[in-house]
Amino acid sequence: MNWNPSPTMWRAPAPADTVSYPPAEVFAAGLRNHHIANTAYPIAHQQTFKPYRVPRREHLAVTQAGLSGFEDMCLYVHVPFCETRCSFCEYTVVGKDERSDTKVYVDALLQEIERYDELVELGGRRMHGMDIGGGTPAYLSVAEIARIMASIHARCSFVADADISIETTPKIAAADPAKLAGYRALGIQRISMGIQVIQPDLLKVLNRAENGIEHHFRAVEAIRAGGFSRLNLDLMYGFANQSLDSWRATLEHAIALDPEYITLYRMRYKLTRISHQADAVTLEEVRPMTALAKQVLAAAGYHANPGKTTYSRIPGDVGTSSYLARRVQTGIPYIGFGLGSQTFTHTTIAYNDGAAGKTLRPYLESVSAGRLPIQDLYELPVRQMMGKMCAVSFYFGEIQRAPFLAKFGVPLEQVFADEIEFLVGRGLMELNEDALSLTPEGVHDKNGIIPLFAAPSIQGYLIGRDPTAADDLVRNRKIALRVAG
Structure with missing residues (x-):
């Protein structure tokens, strides 16, 4: 470094x-x-980060300083659209009245990428990976993803072992195999699909019934037919009324889908529509779920060191995208493009416009005005960065x-x-x-x-x-x- x-x-x-x-x-x-x-x-953060908030008038200078002095970094592109908003979602996803604004959003996204290139010369950096996350990136058409990829590749050089990863839902993957093949043709090597749970009543509570098991096998077939040999499945646990038996069934179902990787997420209730359920889930209930997952996955050939959330069946492959691996293992800086994205340097953390209200307007207005679309920027002491x-x-x-x-x-x-x-x-x-x-x-x-x-x-x-x-x-x-x- x-x-x-x-x-x-x-x-x-x-x-x-x-x-x-x-x-x-x-x-x-x-x-x-x-x-x-x-x-x-x-x-x-309203309390703990408050002393370090940078006034908007200083955003440009502090951002430029924070992104100077190093060459190695990663990129993240945020797509804030979903067919429906899941009850467990804590991320920046716009409402249904803005779901048709994909072209307007991609136009703004490309302007933001151009603005950062002018500011910090992206072409002079070595990119170690890029994640296209969300939301649901597969909500966008192949043509829209192609525009994003073309803008990135025109400005950025990736190191040899870097990869580009994208996310989809079972419903989209099963319904549109051509879209997945199109993503793969653009040079995207890794795909992640959210299964989360298979318990029907819990899927309803989570507002995710449309992504039930009836789509899963067809979705995986489409992913494989599209040329993806690196598939990750996301599973979630720690919900109220999620039994140990139903969690075992979800694990075994995911294994039957034969992915290369399985990533486990414990439910985080903060700022979700079911945050009121948090007190109903105790550590005494969660710990057996964690232990069961380790046992079931290991028996099926999926391994991870203690505490690691992504399990891989490929020896020597950590299972995550290179973006996440470098971010986690080395603290590498990254720029986040798009609504509500986070940018992380050695000295600063920034959150893009739209992170608070989950609406496109603030982001689009900032980009249109020629500003960096930053909602909150913090210049932090070393102990916070640690x-x-x-x-x-x-x-x-x-x-x-x-x-x-x-x-x-x-x-x-x-x-x-x-x-x-x-x-x-x-x-x-x-x-x-x-x-x-x-x-x-x-x-x-x-x-x-x-x-x-x-x-x-x-x-x-x-x-x-x-x-x-x-x-x-x-x-x-x-x-x-x-x-x-």
Whole structure:
């Protein structure tokens, strides 16, 4: 990684990020607040990130500075359209009244890509991967995806082992095999499809009944016929009224579809339409589901190190896209294009217009005015940037030591000496030459472990939060809707 950090590169910390909390207290607070203490970083950003918010008048200069000094990076393209919005969805997806505006959106997206190219010269960077995510990217036509791909390839050079990944639903894949073949012809190598669950009554609750098992085998046939040899299936668990038997059935069904990879997501209730159900799901119910998944998948030849969310049946293949692998393992910077996308550098995090209200208008207006379509930009102290890198590292169940040192100029074991002593002493993580890794025992306490690497302001928030009070989730949602106007 061609990056030489110095202490002066990061923003000075606010008082809330200069305190210290005992590891045992933070660990217990994370377990109490297990529904929000996860890989999503930050927590309660209206409080914990507030001191670092950059005024809009400074967005251009701070963005340009944040994207300078390195050549290696990744790209993310967001497509905010779906046929229906699932009840479990926490992401930026527009409403049904904007679903027909795909051409207008792609036009704006291409203008944003051009604006970033003018600002930071994308052609001078080495791209290590690109994800086209959503929403449902396969909602777009082949011609619309082709326009995006042409714009990227005209400006960007990808390294030899980089890949481009896209997402679809079973219903779209089963109904339009030609679309999938068209995506593959554009050079997209990896495809991910959301199965989530197969329990019929739960599918109805999740507003996902249209993507039931009647589509799944035909969808996989279409994906294979289209030329994709790298297929990932997404499954979800940790829902209210999801039995262990139904979770086993979902796992076995996914295995029968014969994908190369299976990725597991525990339900995160924050800012979803079913957030009120969070208190009905306890750690005691979730832990057996995690253990069962490991057992069933391993027996079928799918493997992952402890705590890793993506299981692969291909030896030596981590299973994720190269974008996600580099983001998680090395903390590589990336630019996010599109509504509500996130851009991450070594010193800044930005969220594009539309992230709050989930509507196209703010994004389209910013692009039309020639601005970078940034809703919120934060220039962060080093401790917050460390927290971000460590949190997402738990997608792989470990924090890589060498990339941490390269990114921050200080060893992981020096920054987190007390936390590592606490975790290793309890058999929850182990420190080896390459990484600080979860043990099988630590997997079940991951929600207590992740906050140990968060910035002190986030730790303090968790310690002081009443986990039985969901009003902070409701308040954040109301704030988002108010910001959207």
